[in-house]
Amino acid sequence: MSFNYTAGLQNVGSYQVSGQPWLKTITSLADGSTQFIEFPNVTKKLTVKNNTGSGTCLFGFCTNPGSGINFSSTGNIESTFAALTDFTVSFWCDFTELGGSSGARKRIIDVNTPSEGSSNAFSMHMYKNSDTEIEFRFYTTNSGTATFDIITVGVDTVNKWHNVALSVSGTSHKVYIDGLHVATRTGTGAGADGLIVGSASAAYQGGYDQMTLWNAALTDAEVLTLAEYGAGDPTLPDLSITSGALVSWWAFESNLHKTFFSTPDDANIIFDRVAANNFTRSAGAYDFVDGFNLANVFNGGHALSLGSSKMIEVSCKTKSIVVKASGAAQDFDVSVSLTGIEASRMHDLTGPGIDE
Amino acid sequence: MSSNFYSVGLNHVGAYQVSGTPYLIQSALLTVSANSLRFQFPNVTKSITVKSNHASIRVHFAPYTAADPAYPEYTGGAVTNGNFVTIASGESQTFDFKCKEIFISNTGTSTGGADDVQIFAELTNIPAARMYSLDGVVGVTN
Numbered sequence: 001m002s003f004n005y006t007a008g009l010q011n012v013g014s015y016q017v018s019g020q021p022w023l024k025t026i027t028s029l030a031d032g033s034t035q036f037i038e039f040p041n042v043t044k045k046l047t048v049k050n051n052t053g054s055g056t057c058l059f060g061f062c063t064n065p066g067s068g069i070n071f072s073s074t075g076n077i078e079s080t081f082a083a084l085t086d087f088t089v090s091f092w093c094d095f096t097e098l099g100g101s102s103g104a105r106k107r108i109i110d111v112n113t114p115s116e117g118s119s120n121a122f123s124m125h126m127y128k129n130s131d132t133e134i135e136f137r138f139y140t141t142n143s144g145t146a147t148f149d150i151i152t153v154g155v156d157t158v159n160k161w162h163n164v165a166l167s168v169s170g171t172s173h174k175v176y177i178d179g180l181h182v183a184t185r186t187g188t189g190a191g192a193d194g195l196i197v198g199s200a201s202a203a204y205q206g207g208y209d210q211m212t213l214w215n216a217a218l219t220d221a222e223v224l225t226l227a228e229y230g231a232g233d234p235t236l237p238d239l240s241i242t243s244g245a246l247v248s249w250w251a252f253e254s255n256l257h258k259t260f261f262s263t264p265d266d267a268n269i270i271f272d273r274v275a276a277n278n279f280t281r282s283a284g285a286y287d288f289v290d291g292f293n294l295a296n297v298f299n300g301g302h303a304l305s306l307g308s309s310k311m312i313e314v315s316c317k318t319k320s321i322v323v324k325a326s327g328a329a330q331d332f333d334v335s336v337s338l339t340g341i342e343a344s345r346m347h348d349l350t351g352p353g354i355d356e
Numbered sequence: 357m358s359s360n361f362y363s364v365g366l367n368h369v370g371a372y373q374v375s376g377t378p379y380l381i382q383s384a385l386l387t388v389s390a391n392s393l394r395f396q397f398p399n400v401t402k403s404i405t406v407k408s409n410h411a412s413i414r415v416h417f418a419p420y421t422a423a424d425p426a427y428p429e430y431t432g433g434a435v436t437n438g439n440f441v442t443i444a445s446g447e448s449q450t451f452d453f454k455c456k457e458i459f460i461s462n463t464g465t466s467t468g469g470a471d472d473v474q475i476f477a478e479l480t481n482i483p484a485a486r487m488y489s490l491d492g493v494v495g496v497t498n
Binding site for chain 2: 017021022045049313336337
């Protein structure tokens, strides 16, 4: 019988005797592309150096660099499931792609109900009022007649990913942005049996990421928990949802930067990771893009920028970094002083100062 | 009467806290880009500063190419997985690395003089023999 001990994250000596070398040179990272770099051990100090004559290297931290989808033009995907009377659907949405006026509003998501046939019981269309305000039309269809309310919501910055949630309990329809309850409307009370993401007409190109469907109207606190939980696995016990059970989880994951699933999503199917309610492509096409937490590292202002031939050295503990090329393809070097602490002992980096 | 000779080990915290023995060396660059210069230190380093005075150089902690006959104790090479960084002429970079040797290669084929590359190391009192081999280590040759 043997025990294998390893130093933990708070082991002072591991930092004092750190210094195992780790080096990597990366060439021709395409403009706009992101490079995810993992280390075998926790870092003590890392240096990033831009070797390119133009453009910028952006560097930040992300330990779950998942993917999302973005439709290249008009397009949509659909999922059907056993009818639910009460339910909650939560997902991340890239508001960057929203139109800039009511005439250019984008159709974000539709919820089908058994009683309305091909008509959508609920439909959400959105557009930007300003850089800090969105406006959406929340359509409700009852016996073939659609009505809508216009709801205006302030956000910190429009041009990044936000969490959107719909919670339905009978005729009470609640809307949440970034986990905060922003409106309640009266609906049909007819339940739901399908979702349509995107649209073949009023095209919202994306992106979409980490969508979950629950078989009850979650509480305000639980919806906030979902928004704050980020890119984590919603089946894990540390996500404390007790009001309802998880019906479906669509991760929109193609293993773009890291292997999360043995069977990744592809150009036609977004797999339901807990049931068989897969999204299938109905029209158009979609691409896999950086998911919400990775994208928000860069467009949320949580990255350091390195101009041409510049170098920066930071002391920090992490098990991974992300680097993005901006303005031109980038060549860059990363050199890291590692501790003896295994990367598995390091917690995930997410939340304020990292990706929100 | 027996005698015992103790030396501090690689995980001896105090050895890093009281480190600082300077070690300086310089060399002309090699004219074959794939070949590597090796600089060996008598003790384990706490940090190393490398300055390039003539041309753009690569810094690595194993030979640049795998199975370099000049260094038979290494099977892997830094180039295989891009485990090196580049320092432009006139620039310097400091690495807070513990090691017993460092390798430098020339990105070109020209050589200037004896001070093409200059190295300053901050040494601990840990004997180099106590340092493990970096051959096959992720981030060095892997």
